[in-house]
Amino acid sequence: MKKWYLGAVLGLVALIVAGCASFGDFGRVINVGMATNYAPLAFEKDGKVQGMEVDFANALGESLNASINIKTYAWEDLLEALDSGEVDVVMSGVSMTEKRKGMVMFSEPYMETGxxxxxxxxxxxxxxxxxxxxxxxxxxxxxxxxxxxxxxxxxxxxxxxxxxxxxxxxxxxxxxxxxxxxxxxxxxxxxxxxxxxxxxxxxxxYTPLTDEYLAWAVKTGNESLQKELNTTLERWKENGFLTSTISKWIPVSVVLSEPGV
Missing domain, CATH: 3.40.190.10 (Periplasmic binding protein-like II)
Structure with missing residues (x-):
């Protein structure tokens, strides 16, 4: 009787350990870098980081079945944090410029601005x-x-x-x-x-002075995450989530057809 009881306990422990190991292997964390000085895209209010990029980051976690860990930095420190591996992706209203394209890899643009x-x-x-x-x-x-x-x-x-x-x-x-x-x-x-x-x-x-595109930045060489971002963006464009989220935070239409006029 005692041997049976001991065996059952050991078996239960083994199942728990196996379950914990499986959960640990399954869990994925994506570290997201943001600068919280860009309302309404990313800002702090009542001690919480809020904004359009936060909504995008949380939805990205759901799409990729991953946990999102938002890490805040000064704007000028974001790309350094990406290069050092502190963050996996920068989601902070980053404009795609030729200089930045030489430093990071961008997703497809998700918004036109200026x-x-x-x-x-x-x-x-x-x-x-x-x-x-x-x-x-x-x-x-x-x-x-x-x-x-x-x-x-x-x-x-x-x-x-x-x-x-x-x-x-x-x-x-x-x-x-x-x-x-x-x-x-x-x-x-x-x-x-x-x-x-x-x-x-x-x-x-409200006359545009430039014509720019916002995108998310990943470290050069991280083609796998770049592809995941682009696939997610394409899905959001098709199901309307991208447009509805932008409209939630920027409920005005900004036409950028004649920059610099």
Whole structure:
């Protein structure tokens, strides 16, 4: 009787151990890098990371039957974290540029966007045209290490360029009359000037200054994850999830047919 009992216990333990081992082998964790300074794509509120990229990351985990571990970094540290292997994919509103294509591999783009400008509402009467912005007679701000910086430094050579470490610092600089224009991505301009509650001190210029595409970045050589991302994106396009998620966070239509007009 005792031998039977001991054998049953050992058998049960063996089954539990085997089950735990199987679960451990089955579990997959994808580390996702984000910078939380890009509302409504990725931002922190009430101590939680939220935004369109968070929704995409969580849905990606469901699609790939994996656990998603979101790790936050300063914007300028994201690609280094990817290169070092700290994260597997960067999902943080990254514009596809030729320079970045030489550093990482991108998924297919999931959204078309571009740079736009914000001014003070009090200046809307005389600063609200792209022609005035391009005239070169104004102080123009941008966030460091962004495509906004590329546009300002490459296209507005005669303007006074003012750099800011973060978007918030740039907006504060605009409100405090340290600059005349602040250039940033279209979703940020919309979020600051068109969503509720709108800051009545700010006025968004919705004419696109550039034509850009957002995509997710993986480490060069990681073709398998790149393929999984592209397959997932194609499925989301077909079932409407991609469009509905973008519309949830950016419920406006931004047409980018004539950049730089």
């Amino acid at each position: 740079q736009m400008a914000i001014i003070r509402a009090d200046d809307a009467g005389h600063l609200s045209s792209t022609i005035e912005l391009m005239s070169g007679n104004h102080r123009v701000g941008y966030s460091l290490n962004t495509t906004g910086q590329q546009f300002v430094t490459n296209k507005l050579k005669n303007s006074e360029h003012v750099s800011f470490a973060t978007t918030q610092e740039g907006i504060e600089g605009l409100i405090n009359n340290n600059i005349d224009y602040f250039v940033h991505d279209a979703p940020t301009v919309w979020q600051l000037t068109s969503s509720y509650p709108t800051d009545e001190r700010l006025f968004g210029l």
